[in-house]
Amino acid sequence: MARTEPFQIRIADLRERYRPQREWAEGRGLLLILAHFLTGSGAGAWLFAVPLGSDPGLVIGFFLAALGAVGHLLFLGRPERFWRMATRMGSSWISRGLVGLSLFLVTAFIYLVLLFVAEHKTTLGAILLALSVLGALWTIIYKGFVWASSKGIPLWNTPLVPALYIAYALRGGAAVLILLAGLGTQLGAVEPLEPIKLWLAVSTAVLVLIYLEVMRGSGMTALRSVNLLLFGKVALPFYVGAVLFGLIVPIGIGSFAYFDHVPSGLLALVGLLSLLGDLSIIYCIARAGLYRPLPA
Amino acid sequence: MRYGMVIDLKKCIGCTGCALVCKTENATPPGILWLRVVKQESGKYPQVRRVSVPLQCMHCAEPPCLEVCPTGATFQHPNGIVDIDAEQCVGCRYCMMACPYDQRFFLSAERTYFPGHTTPFEQAGYQRHQAGVVSKCNFCTPRLNRGLEPACVANCMSRARTFGDLDEPNSEVSKLIRDRGGYQLYPELGTNPSIYYLPP
Numbered sequence: 167m168a169r170t171e172p173f174q175i176r177i178a179d180l181r182e183r184y185r186p187q188r189e190w191a192e193g194r195g196l197l198l199i200l201a202h203f204l205t206g207s208g209a210g211a212w213l214f215a216v217p218l219g220s221d222p223g224l225v226i227g228f229f230l231a232a233l234g235a236v237g238h239l240l241f242l243g244r245p246e247r248f249w250r251m252a253t254r255m256g257s258s259w260i261s262r263g264l265v266g267l268s269l270f271l272v273t274a275f276i277y278l279v280l281l282f283v284a285e286h287k288t289t290l291g292a293i294l295l296a297l298s299v300l301g302a303l304w305t306i307i308y309k310g311f312v313w314a315s316s317k318g319i320p321l322w323n324t325p326l327v328p329a330l331y332i333a334y335a336l337r338g339g340a341a342v343l344i345l346l347a348g349l350g351t352q353l354g355a356v357e358p359l360e361p362i363k364l365w366l367a368v369s370t371a372v373l374v375l376i377y378l379e380v381m382r383g384s385g386m387t388a389l390r391s392v393n394l395l396l397f398g399k400v401a402l403p404f405y406v407g408a409v410l411f412g413l414i415v416p417i418g419i420g421s422f423a424y425f426d427h428v429p430s431g432l433l434a435l436v437g438l439l440s441l442l443g444d445l446s447i448i449y450c451i452a453r454a455g456l457y458r459p460l461p462a
Numbered sequence: 463m464r465y466g467m468v469i470d471l472k473k474c475i476g477c478t479g480c481a482l483v484c485k486t487e488n489a490t491p492p493g494i495l496w497l498r499v500v501k502q503e504s505g506k507y508p509q510v511r512r513v514s515v516p517l518q519c520m521h522c523a524e525p526p527c528l529e530v531c532p533t534g535a536t537f538q539h540p541n542g543i544v545d546i547d548a549e550q551c552v553g554c555r556y557c558m559m560a561c562p563y564d565q566r567f568f569l570s571a572e573r574t575y576f577p578g579h580t581t582p583f584e585q586a587g588y589q590r591h592q593a594g595v596v597s598k599c600n601f602c603t604p605r606l607n608r609g610l611e612p613a614c615v616a617n618c619m620s621r622a623r624t625f626g627d628l629d630e631p632n633s634e635v636s637k638l639i640r641d642r643g644g645y646q647l648y649p650e651l652g653t654n655p656s657i658y659y660l661p662p
Contacts, residue, residue, distance in 0.1 A: 458648065
């Protein structure tokens with residue numbers, strides 16, 4: 167059977183009243199989703215690993231963010247021109263993101279070199295660590311604004327999206343460290359992370375509910391997108407990935423861990439499922455994006 | 463000066479000639495439709511109406527695509543035309559997400575109309591298009607530079623399209639908008655499109 171070319175799908179879409187966006191969700195668009203997930207979780211892991219004094223957390227955080235940066239590059243139609251993206255800091259969130267992510271990756275890399283090869287408890291080390299934390303914060307914050315400033319897709323064009331992405335990046339970071347702890351990595355004090363992770367899981371659950379409810383009342387296109395998420399073709403990854411893996415399991419086991427000891431294997435499972443949930447929500451929100459009907 | 467276009471939906475017969483001439487003039491590859499005509503039906507039998515609505519880049523005065531472009535590849539000419547410098551585009555497709563009119567197209571790979579064969583027309587025309595970048599209508603800027611109207615305007619058989627200066631109060635486009643109640647698509651988004659439609 168002949169494979170349907172992407173442009174044939176695009177032409178078919180143009181006949182639809184509510185046209186789905188596919189560029190950021192299908193084909194190489196999946197790389198973008200993966201890149202947003204990896205850079206968010208990596209930067210989040212770095213932010214938690216710094217106060218916990220977790221060297222493995224720092225390494226894995228940097229590694230995930232670097233992998234995400236590669237994903238961002240591979241997604242581009244012309245990756246060899248990527249440096250041009252840093253030229254519009256004044257108006258484009260992608261430009262701002264590139265600068266923030268570069269700051270994070272460069273300073274984090276040099277800090278890790280100092281940490282493992284040379285002396286890191288110096289003024290230079292402290293400055294690099296501070297800059298890397300700034301870069302990680304920047305990386306976590308810019309993502310949601312990239313989606314929220316997309317006027318073409320009403321489901322994303324809301325200030326709630328940046329809040330949601332920040333929350334998911336933070337819980338992704340916590341999940342990475344919990345997963346490492348569950349796998350037996352010597353992290354130092356991981357106990358403070360468990361209540362933080364539970365709190366983040368509950369607050370993201372509330373945030374997702376508020377987001378869906380607000381978008382239901384934000385016009386016909388956004389309502390259609392929400393219906394796609396809840397009852398349409400995106401419903402399966404939404405309920406299984408984002409809701410079951412990303413919210414119910416972490417909240418359930420997290421609540422249990424609040425009162426009793428949790429075996430390390432279960433801890434690793436919670437971290438892994440939570441990360442799958444984070445990836446799912448980014449995918450689902452991207453996949454449910456629809457353009458406004460034309461003509462109006 | 464701000465170039466704009468008025469499309470009279472009463473005169474448009476939906477022949478899609480503008481879409482065809484756009485493809486011919488700009489030699490756009492398969493799947494790239496800088497201009498298309500949408501048929502809209504309204505009412506209930508026997509009181510039904512079918513209107514043909516041509517759609518293309520709106521060349522907004524406040525273009526959201528320009529704001530989000532991370533490289534400056536999307537730019538605005540002093541005459542108001544929103545254009546893309548293909549040499550600067552990185553193919554991030556952020557502009558496609560920002561455009562509320564869904565009028566931008568990404569050419570992921572070089573494509574021809576006939577598998578394994580490029581016609582002489584394609585060989586000449588495709589030199590203007592790069593794979594891995596976004597493209598869209600530019601109001602036929604090369605034609606404008608030669609003192610000609612955009613191809614869709616010049617070739618509209620029912621003269622449904624009028625092209626001119628929106629900033630000039632006595633231009634034909636300004637008069638049509640004023641006298642016939644010209645309207646823009648999604649004015650509430652604050653993009654101030656340069657394409658106006660006259661009601662059918």
